[in-house]
Amino acid sequence: MRSLLIVGLVCAMAAPLAMARAIPNPNQKHAPGNESPQTPIAQAHYSTAVNYQLQCAGCHLGDGEGSAANDTPRMKGFVGNFLKVDGGRQFLVRVPGMSQSALSNAQLAELINWIMREDGMAGKSMPANYQPYTEQEVAAIRHEAMLNLPSTRAGLISQMRAQGIVIDDGISKP
Ligand code: HEC
Numbered sequence: 324m325r326s327l328l329i330v331g332l333v334c335a336m337a338a339p340l341a342m343a344r345a346i347p348n349p350n351q352k353h354a355p356g357n358e359s360p361q362t363p364i365a366q367a368h369y370s371t372a373v374n375y376q377l378q379c380a381g382c383h384l385g386d387g388e389g390s391a392a393n394d395t396p397r398m399k400g401f402v403g404n405f406l407k408v409d410g411g412r413q414f415l416v417r418v419p420g421m422s423q424s425a426l427s428n429a430q431l432a433e434l435i436n437w438i439m440r441e442d443g444m445a446g447k448s449m450p451a452n453y454q455p456y457t458e459q460e461v462a463a464i465r466h467e468a469m470l471n472l473p474s475t476r477a478g479l480i481s482q483m484r485a486q487g488i489v490i491d492d493g494i495s496k497p
Pocket residue numbers: 375378379380381382383393394395396397398402415418419420421424434472476492
């Protein structure tokens with residue numbers, strides 16, 4: 324009787340060890356088609372429009388309409404106005420969504436140039452003599468932190484108002 328009890332106890336103690344396994348299983352195989360490691364977006368050579376969809380559209384929406392409910396400003400028909408005021412050119416690169424994106428400097432320059440088109444998001448807000456951004460320019464300003472974004476942005480918006488520009492960014496009061 325006693326030895327039966329001991330055998331029972333030993334079995335009860337050994338069972339969890341016998342059933343234990345490493346998680347994740349080191350011998351597990353990748354799902355078919357998923358064998359190679361993910362390519363970082365900066366090396367994936369997607370088109371600029373795809374980069375926008377992957378890195379920006381989640382907040383700014385597919386056409387740059389933005390979302391007032393989420394404090395995301397409208398770029399469509401408005402974003403070009405930043406290039407008409409002092410500091411606006413740098414601001415556009417230094418907003419966190421841009422500067423902290425996973426895109427390379429060259430991809431970011433291409434992306435801003437893609438947004439800043441009369442037949443694109445900026446539309447009629449484009450300044451008369453648009454100077455395209457370059458990889459070097461983005462590299463030089465991207466990593467300068469913007470310490471007070473709301474007041475920097477408010478300063479740019481009031482410069483626009485002083486020029487008589489209508490603030491149609493979807494989030495400011497008229
Ligand atoms: C997590 C949400 C989010 C993502 C992702 C994001 N943004 Fe933004 N973006 C914002 C918000 C919110 C603002 C308003 C300023 C702020 O608070 O950063 C903004 C501001 C901007 C501005 C300045 C315009 C203005 O009116 O202030 C530009 C230009 C911009 N974003 C472009 C981009 C681009 C291009 C990408 C993708 C590479 C991107 N953003 C990704 C949320 C986002």
